[in-house]
Amino acid sequence: xxxxxxxxxxxxxxxxxHFGKAAKLCxxxxxxxxxxxxxxxxxxxxxxxxxxxxxxxxTQSGTDIAEKAFAILAAVADLESHGRAGRAAxxxxxxxxxxxxxxxxxxxxxxxxxxxxxxALTLRIRExxxxxxxxxxxxxxxxxxxxxLPLDRPDFETLAAFEDRFLVARKPRxxxxxxxxxxxxxxxxxxxxxxxxxxxxxxxxxxxxxxxxNLSKAFGASSLSTVMHLVANGYGITLLPEMAxxxxxxxxxxxxxxxxxxxxxxxxxxxxxxxxxxADARALVxxxxxxxx
Amino acid sequence: xxxxxxxxxxxxxxxxxHFGKAAKLCxxxxxxxxxxxxxxxxxxxxxxxxxxxxxxxxTQSGTDIAEKAFAILAAVADLESHGRAGRAAxxxxxxxxxxxxxxxxxxxxxxxxxxxxxxALTLRIRExxxxxxxxxxxxxxxxxxxxxLPLDRPDFETLAAFEDRFLVARKPRxxxxxxxxxxxxxxxxxxxxxxxxxxxxxxxxxxxxxxxxNLSKAFGASSLSTVMHLVANGYGITLLPEMAxxxxxxxxxxxxxxxxxxxxxxxxxxxxxxxxxxADARALVxxxxxxxx
DNA sequence: GGGCACGATCAGATTACCTTATCGACATGA
DNA sequence: TCATGTCGATAAGGTAATCTGATCGTGCCC
Numbered sequence: 203x204x205x206x207x208x209x210x211x212x213x214x215x216x217x218x219x220h221f222g223k224a225a226k227l228c229x230x231x232x233x234x235x236x237x238x239x240x241x242x243x244x245x246x247x248x249x250x251x252x253x254x255x256x257x258x259x260x261t262q263s264g265t266d267i268a269e270k271a272f273a274i275l276a277a278v279a280d281l282e283s284h285g286r287a288g289r290a291a292x293x294x295x296x297x298x299x300x301x302x303x304x305x306x307x308x309x310x311x312x313x314x315x316x317x318x319x320x321x322a323l324t325l326r327i328r329e330x331x332x333x334x335x336x337x338x339x340x341x342x343x344x345x346x347x348x349x350x351l352p353l354d355r356p357d358f359e360t361l362a363a364f365e366d367r368f369l370v371a372r373k374p375r376x377x378x379x380x381x382x383x384x385x386x387x388x389x390x391x392x393x394x395x396x397x398x399x400x401x402x403x404x405x406x407x408x409x410x411x412x413x414x415x416n417l418s419k420a421f422g423a424s425s426l427s428t429v430m431h432l433v434a435n436g437y438g439i440t441l442l443p444e445m446a447x448x449x450x451x452x453x454x455x456x457x458x459x460x461x462x463x464x465x466x467x468x469x470x471x472x473x474x475x476x477x478x479x480x481a482d483a484r485a486l487v488x489x490x491x492x493x494x495x
Numbered sequence: 496x497x498x499x500x501x502x503x504x505x506x507x508x509x510x511x512x513h514f515g516k517a518a519k520l521c522x523x524x525x526x527x528x529x530x531x532x533x534x535x536x537x538x539x540x541x542x543x544x545x546x547x548x549x550x551x552x553x554t555q556s557g558t559d560i561a562e563k564a565f566a567i568l569a570a571v572a573d574l575e576s577h578g579r580a581g582r583a584a585x586x587x588x589x590x591x592x593x594x595x596x597x598x599x600x601x602x603x604x605x606x607x608x609x610x611x612x613x614x615a616l617t618l619r620i621r622e623x624x625x626x627x628x629x630x631x632x633x634x635x636x637x638x639x640x641x642x643x644l645p646l647d648r649p650d651f652e653t654l655a656a657f658e659d660r661f662l663v664a665r666k667p668r669x670x671x672x673x674x675x676x677x678x679x680x681x682x683x684x685x686x687x688x689x690x691x692x693x694x695x696x697x698x699x700x701x702x703x704x705x706x707x708x709n710l711s712k713a714f715g716a717s718s719l720s721t722v723m724h725l726v727a728n729g730y731g732i733t734l735l736p737e738m739a740x741x742x743x744x745x746x747x748x749x750x751x752x753x754x755x756x757x758x759x760x761x762x763x764x765x766x767x768x769x770x771x772x773x774a775d776a777r778a779l780v781x782x783x784x785x786x787x788x
Numbered sequence: 789g790g791g792c793a794c795g796a797t798c799a800g801a802t803t804a805c806c807t808t809a810t811c812g813a814c815a816t817g818a
Numbered sequence: 819t820c821a822t823g824t825c826g827a828t829a830a831g832g833t834a835a836t837c838t839g840a841t842c843g844t845g846c847c848c
Contacts, residue, residue, distance in 0.1 A: 204571055206499050207805090221826055234806050236826065246577065253826065263577065270574055270769060277567050278497055284539065284560060356649035356768070475649070476563060500836090514795055527837050529795065546795065 206278060208242040209271035211235045212250065216268035219257050273357070276342035280477040291485040293322035299335040299347035300327065303402040303426060304469060307445045308348070312493035319489065332401045339474060346479055346486065350401050351470040359480065362470040363487045364494055367444040367459065368409055371433050374456040382461040385409060392438030394429050397422035402467075406441040409465040426450055443467065445494065499571060501535040502564035504528045505543065509561035512550050566650075569635035573770040584778040586615035592628040592640035593620065596695040596719060597762060600738045601641070605786035612782065625694045632767060639772055639779065643694050644763040652773065655763040656780045657787055660752065661702055662740060664723060665732040667749040675754040678703055685731030687722050690715035695760075699734040702758040719743055736760065738787065 214224035214235070225235040243250050250264035260268060300309065309327070316323065328335070328344060335347045336355060351360055370383050372391075388410055396403045403422075423429045427450060429440045434454040442450060447457055471487060473479040507517035507528070518528040536543050543557035553561060593602065602620070609616065621628070621637060628640045629648060644653055663676050665684075681703055689696045696715075716722045720743060722733045727747040735743060740750055764780060766772040 204499070204575060206497070222824090230805090231807055232826070233808090233828075236828090237805080240827090246575065248577070258826085267574060267577060270570065270577075273769070274567055274570050274574070277563065277570070281560060281563055281567070282497060282539065284541070284556065284563075476566070515793090523836090524838055525795075526797075526839085529797090530836080533796090551795085 204242065204245050205238075206275065208238045208245075209275055211238045212242060212264075212268050213271050213275060215239065215251060215258065216260055216265075216272075219259065221258065272341050276340070276474060277476040279342050280474060283477065291481040292316075292320040295324045295326065296482060297326045297328065297343070297345045299338060299344045299349075300329050301332055301335065301349050301401060302329055303396070303400060303443060304348060304445065305329045306426075307443075307449055308490065308493065312490055315493055316486075316489050320485070331399045333399065336472075339472065342474070345477065346471055346473045346483060348469065348471055348490075350405065351468045351472070353472055355472070357475055358472045359475045359483075360470050360472045361483050361487055362468050363490045365466040365468050368406070368441045368465045368467070369444055369447060369457045369459055370439060371430060371442040371450075371455050371457055372439040373433070373436055373454070381458070383458050384461050385465070388439070394432050394438040394440040395422065396426065396429065397424055402426075402441075402443065405467050409441060409460075430455060445469075497535065497538050498531075499568065501531045501538075502568055504531045505535060505557075505561050506564050506568060508532065508544060508551065509553055509558075509565075512552065514551065565634050569633070569767060570769040572635055573767060576770065584774040585609075585613040588617045588619065589775060590619045590621065590636070590638045592631060592637045592642075593622050594625055594628065594642050594694060595622055596689070596693060596736060597641060597738065598622045599719075600736075600742055601783065601786065605783055608786055609779075609782050613778070624692050626692070629765075632765065635767070638770065639764055639766045639776060641762065641764055641783075643698065644761045644765070646765055648765070650768055651765045652768045652776075653763050653765045654776050654780055655761050656783045658759040658761050660737040661699070661734045661758045661760070662737055662750045662752055663732060664726050664735040664743075664748050664750055666726065666729055666747070674751070676751050677754050678758070681732070687725050687731040687733040688715065689719065689722065690717055695719075695736065698760050702734060702753075723748060738762075 211224065211228055214227045215221065218224045218227060221236055221239075222232050225232040228235060239251060246263075246267065248263045248267075249261055250267060252259045252261055252264075305327075313325075316325070328338070332349050332353075335344065335349060336353060336358075338344045339347050340355070340357065348363075351362055353360060370388070393406070393410065395406055423432070426442070426446055430442070430450045430452070432438065433440050434452060442457065451457055471483045473483055504517065504521055507520045508514065511517045511520060514529055514532075515525050518525040521528060532544060539556075539560065541556045541560075542554055543560060545552045545554055545557075598620075606618075609618070621631070625642050625646075628637065628642060629646060629651075631637045632640050633648070633650065641656075644655055646653060663681070686699070686703065688699055716725070719735070719739055723735070723743045723745070725731065726733050727745060735750065744750055762783075764776045766776055
């Protein structure tokens, strides 16, 4: 008979690839963990762990099972937190993930209001790229994430908060320059972008559509602030989310809107379907929308 | 600490609404089950079961938790069957659901081939309407279902098998009648349909689109065979899936194709994402396609 | 009010699980 | 080559979780 304990021990093995360390992680001794893993292998009729010299490895089955075990344990953990669902939204601990191209612009405005309206909320914030956020949310390391939608994860539920326009940031070109810009007009420009992995990079590339020739030259910076300094010094242009305009704008850079239909990205929240964070998400969306004003 | 045992006992309560019967279902004594439920309530910090005179009822929380518990237990059961995934596809027990508007036409052709090619397969077949199949699949009472796609269930994975054309079945109207029919031309006809709940009824209505006036008269029969007899006797027309044409056709009824684009429905398989039935599904699709050939 | 149905509680038995101690295989290095 | 260290498996015995069987208390029905 499979038990949650066995699944917990298996995931510890998956994380540490070491029986002793896994046992320590689970606050038990190594023989206890070894035996549970053996029981699990017997129940499943498959070898899950390859005991090799040096370090252990999961078999193909073991990897698959561990993956599912993570999901099951996350679902059970959500069950445990379900009691909280009966109480008020946005109270108690909440682990929130945010992507880097939103966090510096949204958080300074949203956090004060959030603390004011939900004093019982204990936020723990993590800022990293979408892919990592999604993984950590799925594994139960986060409760809620703020990212650009859609995420294409059927095990997540999502809620759109607002749309964020893309603006073109470039050196000022005098009053005779076009008031609105067509994406096709960017073909001849040198486009500056964030480094690989940032969803903002992919979104900007998608706005610029088929402009493959120049894209190989696309620069990779690690923060929007850096990119904007480069733009200010004439190294090229970039696409700036409107939300960042206030913070990143300067008199050395001109921000121009696209012609209709203006390209946007949808910013929203996501949480595990099995978690009881829907009420929290709806409450948070309200705060975010007000903060954006 | 929550255990799978507690979840199993809770689902038994949800099914029986009776501690004694639930205990029997779990092959334990009633005190054992009572205590586990109490432990679960303590862990969750919520009352799950209302002990009332006569019979017990689940609280709102209890209903929610039981729902999630079903899902978790199904995922664990899928884990247990994962061992089978390593072996050949379509071997061992498989609980297959099929909708009534496909079963009588597809099974007679598919089953012999299926048994010939997969002698190790032990099929248990259930025929009922889509909604029931979907519920039973989600609860883990079925392994795989054959239905019209899409199903709009993010926890299911699906695989399309083939498209099935709709034909118009009517009394013969002589050689001067149109060779192809436009859906709009059905407006003046009396449309005969299956009773409420059959997806074929909804699909046929959708094909006929905006023809609301006649639809309120839409007849409700319990089998396609009945409908076709009515058509043969001049009570109206119906939409017949091409798959059923061979069986249900007769010289008293004329089958006419629609004009392009011909309306079709997509028949396919669905299974729980968490189950390891993908290989089985792919193998089964091959057999179904050949059987239809 | 007696009998009954049903869930809660209690005491003792059973089972599952853990810990400590030890083994055996393998690698490393003097 | 042999001592040494690492790591997972195994063994023995103790502890905690869980079960069973008996009993209690409550509400219901006749």
